Amino acid sequence: MIQAKAYAAQTPETDLAPWGFERREVGPHDVQIEILFCGVCHSDLHQIKNDWFPGIFPMVPGHEIVGKIVKVGDHVKKFKVDELAGVGCMVDSCQVCENCKDGLEQYCLEGSTQTYNSNDRSGVPTYGGYSNTIVVREEFVLHVSDKLPLAATAPLLCAGITTYSPLRHWKVGKGHKLAVLGLGGLGHMGVKFGAAFGAEVTVLSTSPSKEVEAKALGAHHFVVTSDPEHVKAVSGSFDFILDTVSAEHDMNLYLSLLRTNGTLIGVGVPSQPYSIQPFSLLAGRKSMAGSGIGGIPETQEMLDFCAEHNIVSDIELIDIKDITASYERMLKGDVRYRFVIDMATL
Secondary structure (H helix, E strand, O other), X not given: OEEEEEEEEOOOOOOOEEEEEEEOOOOOOEEEEEEEEEEOOHHHHHHHOOOOOOOOOOEOOOOOEEEEEEEEOOOOOOOOOOOEEEEOOEEEOOOOXXXXXXXXXXXXXXXXXXXXXXXXXXXXXXXXXXXXXXXXXXXXXXXXXXXXXXXXXXXHHOHHHHHHHHHHHOOOOOOOEEEEEOOOHHHHHHHXXXXXXXXXXXXXXOOHHHHHHHHHHOOOEEEEOOOHHHHHHOOOOEEEEEEOOOOOOOHHHHHOOEEEEEEEEEOOOOOOOOOOOHHHHHOOOOEEEEOOOOOHHHHHHHHHHHHHHOOOOOEEEEOHHHHHHHHHHHHOOOOOOEEEEEHHHO
């Protein structure tokens, strides 16, 4: 077994703290990565606190992983030692169902194996990227370009693909009016991708102070949703709304901003169910949809697109010892726009 070190939550009531554990040895189809940087996702906090469902403890969060390959199995064909590589939200799936065969491993009909807080196909718990090393089967490892700053690339493995995938699926681009609801870790990536795809992008935010930042990221317009006049001015005007908010919010208000046949795409995960009035959808044949991360082929496509167009996340680099304080700041929206852990500080 490979001796690993990490920061883990022992229970939902305890803070993350140093913890030693064992990774499996590198098998014939495995890749071992020395983790250099790991992004901090809002879902990390939700999961260590059991906000969504009972977790598997001890829990090592982290699914925005980038680093250097230090060992490959004898049958590995796509990766070599010393190459840069990444791991996102999944580390396995059945590989044989119709969704997996279509490159939609995130929707595996047998259930994909998550990078942490999951059981692998042998029943062993998975541990994530707040660690110094990880072993993953070749099919779930991604090539990472050396053209981009590595630390800022890490959040692309979740925040990036979570916003890229729905925009690609609904073919959002030139001629479309796209609103991005929320300008946080997900939202700022939605703005960057929406603008890169040629859409006319509006940011919807409760914070007037974010207007300058939104436009610097590529937004064409900014609407303060706490201002009734601002909201009235854009009523019925958007083809798509990319909803990135993970806090409770009035879904009926935002559905009213869609034009006829418009679609609201939810990628944020509030702790409480949505409350939707039927006429919010019926009045205008509007649609409400959800989207998870992308599959492995689409995630690689996204990473390649980012390398070609020089797109990365805006980040604040932190020491692992500051993770609890960073969670507290994240809850307050006090991060522009994604924390990334320098794993050299572990």
